[in-house]
Amino acid sequence: MSLRFRNAERKDTALLLRFIKELAEYEKMLDEVVADESTLEEWIFDKQKAEVIFALEGDKEIGYALFFHNFSTFLGRAGIYLEDIYVKPEYRGRGYGKAILKKIASIAVERGCGRLEWCCLDWNKPSIDFYLSLGAEPLDEWTIYRLSGEKLTKLAI
Amino acid sequence: MSLRFRNAERKDTALLLRFIKELAEYEKMLDEVVADESTLEEWIFDKQKAEVIFALEGDKEIGYALFFHNFSTFLGRAGIYLEDIYVKPEYRGRGYGKAILKKIASIAVERGCGRLEWCCLDWNKPSIDFYLSLGAEPLDEWTIYRLSGEKLTKLAI
Numbered sequence: 001m002s003l004r005f006r007n008a009e010r011k012d013t014a015l016l017l018r019f020i021k022e023l024a025e026y027e028k029m030l031d032e033v034v035a036d037e038s039t040l041e042e043w044i045f046d047k048q049k050a051e052v053i054f055a056l057e058g059d060k061e062i063g064y065a066l067f068f069h070n071f072s073t074f075l076g077r078a079g080i081y082l083e084d085i086y087v088k089p090e091y092r093g094r095g096y097g098k099a100i101l102k103k104i105a106s107i108a109v110e111r112g113c114g115r116l117e118w119c120c121l122d123w124n125k126p127s128i129d130f131y132l133s134l135g136a137e138p139l140d141e142w143t144i145y146r147l148s149g150e151k152l153t154k155l156a157i
Numbered sequence: 158m159s160l161r162f163r164n165a166e167r168k169d170t171a172l173l174l175r176f177i178k179e180l181a182e183y184e185k186m187l188d189e190v191v192a193d194e195s196t197l198e199e200w201i202f203d204k205q206k207a208e209v210i211f212a213l214e215g216d217k218e219i220g221y222a223l224f225f226h227n228f229s230t231f232l233g234r235a236g237i238y239l240e241d242i243y244v245k246p247e248y249r250g251r252g253y254g255k256a257i258l259k260k261i262a263s264i265a266v267e268r269g270c271g272r273l274e275w276c277c278l279d280w281n282k283p284s285i286d287f288y289l290s291l292g293a294e295p296l297d298e299w300t301i302y303r304l305s306g307e308k309l310t311k312l313a314i
Binding site for chain 2: 017020023024029032033034035036039040042043044047049050066068069070071072073074075076077078079081083084101102105106108109110114115116117118119120121122123128131134135136137138139140141142143144145146147148151152153154155156157
């Protein structure tokens, strides 16, 4: 069955949070999820800091993607950064992950973006093999650094 | 001498491009810079996909930072992603890099962002030591994947 897509709306916040928690559980990071409906509504639908699409089989949402624009100074233009891509376990193995990635790639190309990027956990071999099969390049020589919480506040003062 | 900051304006595009190329040269990636004044002007000042601040000693721009908002579904809110931070070589060793990072951290906190993140090349030990001294956490278990050029177009079709 082929997928269709729709943009998430404010009324979808509870469903989105449920999907975020399911993805976090798969990534063994559920304890890191502090998002709630109110923060998601504020930052996605009021402040518009991310875009969300749902993938539907028939009338049922079976996965989602959350993305935002990043920027490459080398290219001099924006790219798309895919923060989350998720397909419910019972719908895997049908090419839906690829269909969602294809949809995001088409949005990137339509908007004239130079790149599509995302991160993957190093132990997630099935996903890595899939990404490599699409021709994605692992940026092995770069490491992400993060400041958050008290460390961030301390530097800011 | 203490630094001051100003937001980049459209008339600064040539200066910004010069700084971007100097940074790329330091990173041994100058051949990857295809940005020109016209792409930078379109994507930064028309489409507003990134923000740029210059650091000034007296009246002279001695460095810059380019950043944009990213998004964490686990936190349910935006963060700031620092794409470029640069201090001209002759002004290094005076704490200006830290002052720029401090400025970006203060913007993140002011805006209620949960995180400040950036990438560093694995061979750049002086920078890594500096980031670790601030309490930044290296996300060693994640790798960035990138689709660009023909591979991106092919997936999009």
